[in-house]
Amino acid sequence: MPIKEQLKQSLIFAFWFMILTFPIMVIKVNTIHNTIVFRWANLLWVGVLSFFASWLWNYFLRRTEARKKSDVDEDVPLIHQLLQNNRFRRPFLGLLAAFFIAYPFVFPMYHTSIMISALVYVMLGLGLNIVVGLAGLLDLGYVAFYAVGAYAYALLNLHFGLSFWMVLPLSALLGTMFGILLGYPVLRLRGDYLAIVTLGFGEIIRIVLENWDEFSNGPRGISDIPAPTFFGHQFNQDNTMIYIYFIVIALVLMTIFFVNRLENSKIGRAWIALRDDEIACQAMGIDKFKTKLTAFALGATWAAMGGVIFAAKTSYINPMSFTIWESITILCVVVIGGMGSAVGVIAGALVLILLPEYLRAVAEYRMLVFGALQVIVMVFKPDGLIKSVRKVYTFKTSQEPQQEKIAHGTHT
Amino acid sequence: MEPILNVKNLTMKFGGLKALDDVSIAIEKGQIAALIGPNGAGKTTFFNCITGIYDPTGGEVQITPPGKNTQSLKGLKPNYVTERGVARTFQNIRLFHGMTVLENVMIGRHCRLSSGIIKAMLKPPSQREEEKKAVYDSYEILEKIGLDKYVNEMAVNLPYGAQRRLEIARALATEPFLLLLDEPAAGMNPQETKELDDLILWLRDNENLTILLIEHDMKLVMSLSDWIHVVDYGKKIAEGTPKEIKANPDVIKAYLGEESDDA
Ligand SMILES: Nc1ncnc2c1ncn2[C@@H]1O[C@H](COP(=O)(O)OP(=O)(O)O)[C@@H](O)[C@H]1O
Ligand SMILES: [Mg+2]
Numbered sequence: 001m002p003i004k005e006q007l008k009q010s011l012i013f014a015f016w017f018m019i020l021t022f023p024i025m026v027i028k029v030n031t032i033h034n035t036i037v038f039r040w041a042n043l044l045w046v047g048v049l050s051f052f053a054s055w056l057w058n059y060f061l062r063r064t065e066a067r068k069k070s071d072v073d074e075d076v077p078l079i080h081q082l083l084q085n086n087r088f089r090r091p092f093l094g095l096l097a098a099f100f101i102a103y104p105f106v107f108p109m110y111h112t113s114i115m116i117s118a119l120v121y122v123m124l125g126l127g128l129n130i131v132v133g134l135a136g137l138l139d140l141g142y143v144a145f146y147a148v149g150a151y152a153y154a155l156l157n158l159h160f161g162l163s164f165w166m167v168l169p170l171s172a173l174l175g176t177m178f179g180i181l182l183g184y185p186v187l188r189l190r191g192d193y194l195a196i197v198t199l200g201f202g203e204i205i206r207i208v209l210e211n212w213d214e215f216s217n218g219p220r221g222i223s224d225i226p227a228p229t230f231f232g233h234q235f236n237q238d239n240t241m242i243y244i245y246f247i248v249i250a251l252v253l254m255t256i257f258f259v260n261r262l263e264n265s266k267i268g269r270a271w272i273a274l275r276d277d278e279i280a281c282q283a284m285g286i287d288k289f290k291t292k293l294t295a296f297a298l299g300a301t302w303a304a305m306g307g308v309i310f311a312a313k314t315s316y317i318n319p320m321s322f323t324i325w326e327s328i329t330i331l332c333v334v335v336i337g338g339m340g341s342a343v344g345v346i347a348g349a350l351v352l353i354l355l356p357e358y359l360r361a362v363a364e365y366r367m368l369v370f371g372a373l374q375v376i377v378m379v380f381k382p383d384g385l386i387k388s389v390r391k392v393y394t395f396k397t398s399q400e401p402q403q404e405k406i407a408h409g410t411h412t
Numbered sequence: 413m414e415p416i417l418n419v420k421n422l423t424m425k426f427g428g429l430k431a432l433d434d435v436s437i438a439i440e441k442g443q444i445a446a447l448i449g450p451n452g453a454g455k456t457t458f459f460n461c462i463t464g465i466y467d468p469t470g471g472e473v474q475i476t477p478p479g480k481n482t483q484s485l486k487g488l489k490p491n492y493v494t495e496r497g498v499a500r501t502f503q504n505i506r507l508f509h510g511m512t513v514l515e516n517v518m519i520g521r522h523c524r525l526s527s528g529i530i531k532a533m534l535k536p537p538s539q540r541e542e543e544k545k546a547v548y549d550s551y552e553i554l555e556k557i558g559l560d561k562y563v564n565e566m567a568v569n570l571p572y573g574a575q576r577r578l579e580i581a582r583a584l585a586t587e588p589f590l591l592l593l594d595e596p597a598a599g600m601n602p603q604e605t606k607e608l609d610d611l612i613l614w615l616r617d618n619e620n621l622t623i624l625l626i627e628h629d630m631k632l633v634m635s636l637s638d639w640i641h642v643v644d645y646g647k648k649i650a651e652g653t654p655k656e657i658k659a660n661p662d663v664i665k666a667y668l669g670e671e672s673d674d675a
Contacts, residue, residue, distance in 0.1 A: 258533050265532030266525050273508050273519045280506035285494035285523030390512050392564045
């Protein structure tokens with residue numbers, strides 16, 4: 001498009017936006033003195049800013065379009081290139097490991113605490129990624145399983161004195177069980193219907209927790225949840241935080257390890273097939289119902305374990321921690337990070353959870369920012385920040401399959 | 413000997429519409445049979461009823477796999493039909509676009525693999541062995557079908573004709589004895605159609621498959637088929653050898669007369 005056209009388009013947009021925001025940005029009614037103040041300077045600001053915003057938006061949009069057209073095999077995300085390249089992989093992973101090991105010792109407790117939250121979201125994101133990203137089931141009630149884990153630890157500890165280390169594996173089982181229990185009746189549904197019903201289930205769990213006083217202590221929640229011990233040894237407060245930090249790191253590594261294996265196995269392929277085409281998937285001999293249920297159940301497993309960590313870290317839980325907004329935040333992590341892409345989800349969790357913590361000004365508008373981000377990502381990078389890549393197999397022609405490695409593949 | 417596929421009095425109603433009305437078709441082992449008829453005659457619906465995508469309103473669907481007893485497919489879910497050895501392709505291509513060509517074929521191996529979730533997570537030697545074999549078998553199928561050069565491409569990036577062949581490759585991976593092809597030549601150029609012709613003959617002769625195909629390309633149908641069934645408005649109006657069908661006045665009236673060269 002010629003530059004004149006571009007300018008015209010942006011000018012029209014700016015003008016339209018000035019009219020649109022005129023009542024709130026320019027007119028100010030002073031009800032005490034019954035006067036109206038016109039803040040014309042604001043109008044100028046709105047005009048200039050929206051002009052540049054529109055111009056930038058169009059610029060990037062054109063660039064995205066051009067790239068899409070120019071070649072089908074879009075570039076492999078940088079991070080995958082790094083991980084794939086033997087020369088870079090080791091130093092890269094080494095640096096990453098060094099950073100995460102040094103982190104709690106270098107930075108004050110406050111930062112460690114925030115990082116723990118972010119890492120819990122990595123777990124949650126990877127779990128939900130199985131359900132939404134791989135199996136294509138839009139689950140808006142994912143937080144229910146997070147609550148199951150947190151309350152499992154709080155209650156089992158309160159009533160039976162079970163320790164963190166006993167509850168952690170138990171919660172994984174409980175999460176799986178709840179996943180099957182809730183999944184069974186809703187999995188006949190698809191798409192929007194599934195989303196609505198899971199949303200309902202998520203809310204039901206929260207409302208039950210809020211109202212069933214004898215069971216969950218209602219809205220007052222449960223306090224004095226003990227931190228994990230190290231072979232019976234209880235650390236002081238600061239060291240406990242560091243300890244939990246390393247527990248989460250270990251759990252995240254475990255999650256990545258298992259999820260990666262699942263993704264490239266018979267069951268993982270079945271999930272993707274189900275997402276891509278339900279009818280063809282069944283015609284390939286895949287049991288639709290079983291496949292959906294396993295995705296639901298395995299997704300729930302990680303959420304429940306995340307819940308245990310959350311309870312142990314905050315030492316206090318109440319139903320307000322498990323609202324629909326939590327589900328939506330986790331969904332944002334998956335969608336913005338890159339559906340079906342583990343690396344993307346990890347990046348998404350770190351960005352979306354850490355950013356609002358450090359940019360306090362943004363924190364209040366968290367959901368607004370997420371929404372805007374969602375739109376921007378969908379327009380410019382529909383596959384998410386870091387899109388998924390499929391495993392590539394190499395062959396010596398008509399010989400045994402060789403060592404496999406990751407390379408590129410486009411995703412439409 | 414029992415026919416390999418024996419469909420008796422199959423009826424499928426959609427509300428007031430009888431898409432299939434009392435259709436009986438028997439396919440012998442080793443046959444290449446064709447199902448033809450004008451658009452909307454009920455051919456795809458016939459496939460959907462056999463493969464469990466629709467539950468037929470009435471009638472019976474029986475198979476007799478080589479060396480096994482006769483069994484009914486009626487009311488079975490699609491995945492069980494596939495497990496019992498009946499595979500199909502789709503008229504409107506239904507590949508898994510988020511996966512590579514190889515993975516598309518590996519999906520076909522799904523029902524022949526045994527490793528479950530626990531094994532996928534722990535990867536014991538048996539699972540590794542099985543995965544390796546699945547990759548190898550799938551690659552072998554791609555070689556046979558002539559798609560091995562695309563092995564790591566994303567399925568959507570393939571040329572149209574190759575996508576149709578990939579659907580066949582994927583169906584083969586399920587180890588069928590009966591293959592149902594729904595308009596496999598649709599959208600192919602003459603060269604691709606010729607190659608498809610060879611491929612179908614090769615499948616019958618070397619893979620011991622029985623094949624039932626729906627096709628509009630009359631040249632392909634007449635040269636390939638041993639036996640042809642004709643449906644019109646959900647009713648079967650004729651069956652016979654290509655020669656007989658060509659001469660059948662009912663068929664000419666219903667189908668060949670109107671759109672004899674519909675590709
Ligand atoms: N799921 C369905 N619901 C309602 N009508 C259908 C459905 N599937 C097919 N039909 C109808 O059944 C008839 C036969 O369709 P189809 O089997 O696709 O024809 P063909 O494959 O021979 O061209 C058509 O009139 C079609 O509209
Ligand atoms: Mg059809």
